Amino acid sequence: MKAKHLRNRWLGLLPLSLIIFLSGCGQLEMTILDPKGPVSQMQYDLIVYAFWFMIGIIVVVFALFAYMLIKYRENRPGRKDKDYDPNLHGNTMIEIVWTVIPFIIVALLSIPTVTTNYALEKPPEPEAGEEVKEPLVIHATTADWKWFFSYPEQDIETVNYLHIPTDRPIEFRLTSADSMSALWIPALGGQKYNMAGMRTKLYLQADEEGIYDGRNSNFNGEGFAAQTFKVHAEGEDEFNAWVEEVSSEAPELTRERYNELLKPGLTDKETFSSTHLEYLQHHTNEDMGYVVEQYRDLFKEKLHLYEIEKQETWK
Amino acid sequence: MHITDILVTGEPIIYGAMVSMVLVGIALLFLLTYFKKWGWLWREWLTTVDHKKIGVMYILSALLMLFRGGVDAMMMRVQLAFPDLGFLNSQHYNEIFTTHGTIMIIFMAMPFLIGLMNIIVPLQIGARDFAFPYLNALSFWSFFFGMALFNISFVIGGAPDAGWTSYTPLSGAAMSPGPGQNFYLMGLQLSGIGTLATGINLMVTILKMRAPGMKLFHMPIFTWSTLVTSFIIVFAFPILTVALALLTLDRIFGSQFFTLTGEGMPMMWANLFWMWGHPEVYIVILPAFGIFSEVIATFAKKRLFGYNVMVWSMIVIALLSFLVWVHHFFTMGAGAFVNSIFSISTMLIAVPTGVKIFNWLATLYKSKIEFTVPMMWSLAFIPSFILGGVTGVMLGMAAADYQFHNSYFLIAHFHYVLIAGTVFACFAGLTFWYPKMFGHKMNERIGKWAFWLFFFGFHVCFFPQYFLGLDGMPRRLFITNVAEWLPLNVISTVGAFGMGLGFMVFVYNVYYSFRYSERETTGDSWNGNGRTLEWATTTPVPYYNFATVPYVDEIDPYLRMKEEGKTTYEESELKPIHMPSYTAQPILFMALLGLASFGLVFEWMYVAIFGLIGGVIMMIVRSFDYDDGYYVPVDEIKRTEKKARGL
Ligand code: HEM
Numbered sequence: 001m002k003a004k005h006l007r008n009r010w011l012g013l014l015p016l017s018l019i020i021f022l023s024g025c026g027q028l029e030m031t032i033l034d035p036k037g038p039v040s041q042m043q044y045d046l047i048v049y050a051f052w053f054m055i056g057i058i059v060v061v062f063a064l065f066a067y068m069l070i071k072y073r074e075n076r077p078g079r080k081d082k083d084y085d086p087n088l089h090g091n092t093m094i095e096i097v098w099t100v101i102p103f104i105i106v107a108l109l110s111i112p113t114v115t116t117n118y119a120l121e122k123p124p125e126p127e128a129g130e131e132v133k134e135p136l137v138i139h140a141t142t143a144d145w146k147w148f149f150s151y152p153e154q155d156i157e158t159v160n161y162l163h164i165p166t167d168r169p170i171e172f173r174l175t176s177a178d179s180m181s182a183l184w185i186p187a188l189g190g191q192k193y194n195m196a197g198m199r200t201k202l203y204l205q206a207d208e209e210g211i212y213d214g215r216n217s218n219f220n221g222e223g224f225a226a227q228t229f230k231v232h233a234e235g236e237d238e239f240n241a242w243v244e245e246v247s248s249e250a251p252e253l254t255r256e257r258y259n260e261l262l263k264p265g266l267t268d269k270e271t272f273s274s275t276h277l278e279y280l281q282h283h284t285n286e287d288m289g290y291v292v293e294q295y296r297d298l299f300k301e302k303l304h305l306y307e308i309e310k311q312e313t314w315k
Numbered sequence: 316m317h318i319t320d321i322l323v324t325g326e327p328i329i330y331g332a333m334v335s336m337v338l339v340g341i342a343l344l345f346l347l348t349y350f351k352k353w354g355w356l357w358r359e360w361l362t363t364v365d366h367k368k369i370g371v372m373y374i375l376s377a378l379l380m381l382f383r384g385g386v387d388a389m390m391m392r393v394q395l396a397f398p399d400l401g402f403l404n405s406q407h408y409n410e411i412f413t414t415h416g417t418i419m420i421i422f423m424a425m426p427f428l429i430g431l432m433n434i435i436v437p438l439q440i441g442a443r444d445f446a447f448p449y450l451n452a453l454s455f456w457s458f459f460f461g462m463a464l465f466n467i468s469f470v471i472g473g474a475p476d477a478g479w480t481s482y483t484p485l486s487g488a489a490m491s492p493g494p495g496q497n498f499y500l501m502g503l504q505l506s507g508i509g510t511l512a513t514g515i516n517l518m519v520t521i522l523k524m525r526a527p528g529m530k531l532f533h534m535p536i537f538t539w540s541t542l543v544t545s546f547i548i549v550f551a552f553p554i555l556t557v558a559l560a561l562l563t564l565d566r567i568f569g570s571q572f573f574t575l576t577g578e579g580m581p582m583m584w585a586n587l588f589w590m591w592g593h594p595e596v597y598i599v600i601l602p603a604f605g606i607f608s609e610v611i612a613t614f615a616k617k618r619l620f621g622y623n624v625m626v627w628s629m630i631v632i633a634l635l636s637f638l639v640w641v642h643h644f645f646t647m648g649a650g651a652f653v654n655s656i657f658s659i660s661t662m663l664i665a666v667p668t669g670v671k672i673f674n675w676l677a678t679l680y681k682s683k684i685e686f687t688v689p690m691m692w693s694l695a696f697i698p699s700f701i702l703g704g705v706t707g708v709m710l711g712m713a714a715a716d717y718q719f720h721n722s723y724f725l726i727a728h729f730h731y732v733l734i735a736g737t738v739f740a741c742f743a744g745l746t747f748w749y750p751k752m753f754g755h756k757m758n759e760r761i762g763k764w765a766f767w768l769f770f771f772g773f774h775v776c777f778f779p780q781y782f783l784g785l786d787g788m789p790r791r792l793f794i795t796n797v798a799e800w801l802p803l804n805v806i807s808t809v810g811a812f813g814m815g816l817g818f819m820v821f822v823y824n825v826y827y828s829f830r831y832s833e834r835e836t837t838g839d840s841w842n843g844n845g846r847t848l849e850w851a852t853t854t855p856v857p858y859y860n861f862a863t864v865p866y867v868d869e870i871d872p873y874l875r876m877k878e879e880g881k882t883t884y885e886e887s888e889l890k891p892i893h894m895p896s897y898t899a900q901p902i903l904f905m906a907l908l909g910l911a912s913f914g915l916v917f918e919w920m921y922v923a924i925f926g927l928i929g930g931v932i933m934m935i936v937r938s939f940d941y942d943d944g945y946y947v948p949v950d951e952i953k954r955t956e957k958k959a960r961g962l
Pocket residue numbers: 480596597599600642643644661662664665668703704705707708710711712716719720721725728729732733736737
């Protein structure tokens with residue numbers, strides 16, 4: 001029978017797709033759902049908290065929907081006269097109920113949202129019994145299409161890769177030399193924009209050692225896909241040893257070299273034993289237009305980055 | 316200047332597109348000439364001011380754009396499922412997602428809905444045309460030339476490539492030189508004139524031209540949604556106009572509003588864009604809500620549940636839609652306080668939206684559901700849209716959005732609301748009112764095939780994208796270079812092709828139904844289940860719509876008319892009907908502005924000035940135009956009605 005046929009399809013539909021996708025995803029470990037630091041943990045908790053409400057809403061609406069379709073289709077065998085009331089058009093009580101409940105849900109979602117919003121603007125708090133550590137300051141600067149990480153205290157700078165100590169808050173100071181971009185390390189926490197002429201602050205922290213993926217997540221032109229980097233999170237001693245090694249072995253970042261690196265295009269990883277901060281402050285009004293003015297002609301050309309896939313930062 | 320300097324060269328896909336465009340063009344010219352249809356085309360369509368014909372032209376253009384945007388989408392999906400083929404390079408991919416997004420929102424969703432409004436709203440309120448029929452034609456042609464301008468970009472000059480959001484500084488003259496981005500600016504500016512004018516036109520039409528006795532709270536819900544939408548248009552579009560104009564000044568005349576040099580404020584663009592952009596997404600969803608309400612009430616054969624609440628919730632949504640724009644850039648670092656305020660205002664939108672969902676469900680309660688094709692699109696909307704709505708709320712929680720923003724989670728969200736909302740509504744509305752427009756229905760069996768293919772394709776395509784987002788895959792990425800992302804991308808591509816197939820079946824159905832569908836004999840096409848005035852006229856609708864306009868003092872007035880045996884042809888009340896004359900001015904006017912815009916795109920100032928002067932002349936011509944229309948004599952009305960009603 002036609003109607004039955006229809007109904008079965010309707011009902012089979014959504015659970016089926018859910019099962020397929022959920023089973024497909026069980027094997028994947030989804031980065032955002034597998035937090036590696038307190039910031040991504042807070043965001044994970046908020047997402048999961050909201051998720052249960054959403055599941056609740058979905059279940060209620062789907063159930064009502066299925067009920068209406070099954071019970072009130074025109075050619076259901078055994079329909080009775082009382083199953084049809086063409087003039088039913090309101091019921092104040094129930095309308096109040098289904099307006100108030102969403103309000104309550106919104107209120108329940110707002111509270112943790114607001115507290116998390118505020119919590120993320122401060123360095124993550126240490127766990128009970130652990131000492132408070134000063135955040136490590138790292139300036140993360142983007143230029144089409146690469147990353148500069150300057151460690152002012154250590155007086156070192158890396159290009160397209162990042163080392164951080166675990167269990168210590170990192171205070172990223174974000175800015176851009178040209179187009180708007182965003183620093184995103186999903187395993188450690190959400191993103192924030194890098195903008196020329198401005199400085200934004202992002203706190204992240206790794207609790208587990210490991211190598212994490214980081215990238216620019218805000219589209220900014222031809223080389224966007226290649227603007228990625230690896231984050232090496234390592235114990236404090238190891239981190240200090242790395243800093244030591246860089247300071248003593250890497251060359252200084254000269255102004256000429258930095259200018260060279262700012263040219264629109266791709267570069268490999270590099271390491272320097274001084275920072276660019278003394279030459280240029282891209283977040284200030286004076287320097288925000290520097291790259292555009294310097295390389296106006298280069299921006300005019302499409303780079304035709306056909307070889308983009310072979311870029312080293314992807315490996 | 317040599318022709319090869321402006322033609323885009325060196326891309327096989329683009330050569331293919333050029334060749335096929337030229338071939339289709341030649342075929343059209345040939346057919347028109349062969350069947351001697353030039354005069355007909357000019358007299359009946361290009362110079363028309365009839366709201367029904369203008370509506371049909373809107374819908375045809377929108378379907379064409381759905382095709383173009385769809386082809387863009389397929390190319391992106393192929394690239395993402397088979398990154399090793401090297402089908403698209405980075406630059407090409409960027410152009411394609413930019414044109415895809417812009418076309419789907421500006422040149423597909425809006426015109427499709429405006430087309431339906433054009434045809435249906437005057438019929439629903441018992442009007443004989445728009446308040447300003449000339450302006451209506453003008454609006455259409457401004458949209459049409461804006462669309463044409465935007466669409467030629469990929470063969471002449473190069474397509475824009477900075478995303479449909481066109482964020483500065485990337486989209487400024489320094490980082491995106493050349494005509495590509497100008498096409499975006501001028502195409503949107505030109506068609507924006509039409510949208511704004513349509514907003515005003517619809518607003519006045521609905522406020523001033525309703526049938527005698529019809530109060531605002533007697534209006535059909537689709538007309539209500541149109542009224543609310545027209546208010547959003549009138550308040551939101553000027554913001555876009557200003558933003559586009561400032562960026563045009565930056566790019567063409569060297570001002571520094573959004574530049575990095577000269578202390579420009581690139582972030583201002585994001586603000587202006589989304590102050591228009593968020594209301595814009597409600598411009599394309601509220602009419603969809605209106606369509607679903609009409610279709611559901613008709614095929615549930617039951618009065619819409621909570622009519623007043625439905626209206627008020629739309630009004631509340633419209634107001635809130637102006638207070639949430641910051642949620643598109645929570646990650647700009649405005650601070651916890653600002654983000655918290657906008658988180659809460661964003662989540663609040665879910666309340667009236669949820670109320671509407673419950674009202675639709677309650678409309679189904681104690682009803683008699685008939686599964687016609689328009690009803691299936693409308694029913695499928697409910698569960699699908701819920702999935703988009705709840706993820707919207709999750710995006711609205713700023714702290715969580717730091718993880719979702721710019722990821723495939725966001726992509727999945729807005730496709731769930733835009734496709735399951737707007738696109739399903741376009742299909743539902745078109746099939747529902749199709750007999751009114753063309754005098755025959757679309758074939759139901761083929762229509763169901765199209766529906767199921769599109770519906771399954773849609774979920775298979777976009778559901779996995781939530782998980783890609785959760786796995787950290789960013790949007791606008793031209794290559795799937797992380798192995799874990801590949802499987803879900805392949806699934807997604809399969810779904811996309813399902814949707815493509817569904818669309819093709821839909822288009823085939825247009826042809827099939829034209830050939831084989833039974834012709835309508837009554838105006839009340841859906842088994843006599845029509846509830847509102849558009850079903851009270853004959854099919855095809857006479858050009859003056861209503862011979863006599865009924866007195867209306869309730870919602871669903873046609874139900875009572877049928878009970879009492881009343882029609883829109885009461886011989887005793889016939890009077891001559893005043894109608895506007897057709898005119899060639901709108902198409903010429905907008906063609907000239909189109910030329911001016913084209914000139915600005917390439918910064919050929921003489922062409923631009925020539926077009927602008929032409930536009931001014933057309934305005935002067937219009938001011939001295941004393942054509943006040945004409946009267947349809949009673950005899951002719953009688954003849955027309957008798958023939959249509961078989962009296
Ligand atoms: C329950 C109601 C809704 C809520 C709470 C909501 C929330 C949001 C939020 C917070 C964002 C920004 C996310 C981000 O960029 O990180 C967003 C993006 C978007 N939403 Fe919604 N939304 C809702 C309904 C809709 C509807 C009805 C439409 C259109 C029909 C829509 C279309 C879009 C689009 C097009 C974008 C992305 C634009 C872009 O960045 O390219 N949304 N939504």
